[in-house]
Amino acid sequence: MSNAIKALKANKLKTSLIVLSLIFSITSIFLITSISNGVISMYSTMLKSDGDIIITQRKISDTFFSNIDINLIEKLNNFKEVTKASGLIVGATIVEELPIVAVYGVTTNRFENYKLIKGKYPLKQEVLLGKSIFDSLKNKNEVLIANKKFKVSGVFQSSIGFENGGVVLNIEDASSIFNKSASMIMVNCKIDTNISKLSDKINQLDRNIEAKSTTSFVDNYNQFKIIKTSSNVISFISFCMGLLTIASILSITINQRKSEFGIKRAIGVPMKKILIQIINESLILAVISFFIALFISNIALYFIKNSSLLYGYVNGEISLNIAFFIFITSILIAILGSIIPALNASKTDPIILIQGNKI
Incomplete structure (x- = not known):
């Protein structure tokens, strides 16, 4: 040596x-x-943060292209194994002068996933901004998303970069922007639930959907x-x-x-x-x-x-x-x-x- x-x-x-x-x-x-x-x-952390089962459109390559009926939530709430079912639209669009920003349309029972540091959760025609986006905007009261004006209701902070640099709004408002009902539905189950059997049961509700355990979905996600x-x-x-x-x-x-x-x-x-x-x-x-x-x-x-x-x-x-x-x-x-x-x-x-x- x-x-x-x-x-x-x-x-x-x-x-x-x-x-x-x-x-x-x-x-x-x-x-x-x-x-x-x-x-x-x-x-994967974002997907695993809420939901034991993820429901998307069958044979879709990316969640951005998935489109399923939000009314499926009503049927899911009737299952005794389900404790909560929430809808989510994921997309990306122009926000103010920023060329591409992650946009999340969520049902009201998912708002609790976003930790508020200022203001309140959004009503219709209102948005919740991630801290990174909020800090970069000149106008802190209103924001232009895909040529539509929204009032800023509050600011949240997340350790997940995609969320911290994104905007959150009601799923109805996101639906009008991206012309879809829901990208995916997240299902929370009781502790003793057989996830595999429940997934099969959900798949029987509609031949155009695909329900998988969150772990299985993340492990096999094409992207x-x-x-x-x-x-x-x-x-x-x-x-x-x-x-x-x-x-x-x-x-x-x-x-x-x-x-x-x-x-x-x-x-x-x-x-x-x-x-x-x-x-x-x-x-x-x-x-x-x-x-x-x-x-x-x-x-x-x-x-x-x-x-x-x-x-x-x-x-x-x-x-x-x-x-x-x-x-x-x-x-x-x-x-x-x-x-x-x-x-x-x-x-x-x-x-x-x-x-x-x-x-």
Whole structure:
């Protein structure tokens, strides 16, 4: 290990280039993974906050496109297993000068989900604003939503970025904006309820609806799968970029050190020891780069989370699982990036290496 550290100090320029490449790749993977997980976490938390069962339109790819009859709530309230059934419209539209803002139309029995910090819950033609949106508006009394004026009744604060940067209004008002009855219905059940059996019972009410347990819905939601897949693809591209960059720089570095390796081979240093030294050098750089990238990523995520331009819609936190996964990824980048040039150097005839011919 001491020889590896000495070698890195002796090649400061190449060492710096490798560290910068690793930091860029690792930071990219950190941000992509944590932001995509943050988006999924926020939306799934919002859905899980109220309801054991979620009812949406059957065979719909996204809740934004779902449209079910709000009158279904009356039938659900007649089920002995149901303690509460509430309607929700989710959409996005222009609010004042803001190009895209999350809008939630809710039945009155869902208002309690939004923690008031000012004012009261909205009546018809009134809206409740998330704190992030409220702070950004010049006119605090009225707000223009999709060319319709609404009086601001109050302000709420939520730890969920989508909600804190959104507006809440009565489901009737949201219905007129988005031309739908309800995007979904959330059903709360008694403690001893068999969720699976109740879901089947609800599905018999209308062949155009699909009732699932909230957990099952979140686990199988298509948009979450798309986000995760996109995140994995982009992370893999970052991984490959880092791998190729490190392999290229190490090849140049090792080529410049061919005389050193040739002398070592000539005096009897085994091939295995040369390989281990080169890999150790890469591992040292990987560990250093990982912690620098972790520090940079946390700073970047802090500014992203608190940016007034994003209204809390983009959020990401680095969990221990993510950090461990990316640490292993960093080690793999370093080992794979170094092993090919290391093998090439260790197998070359020492006489050729000492003479200075190309590896």
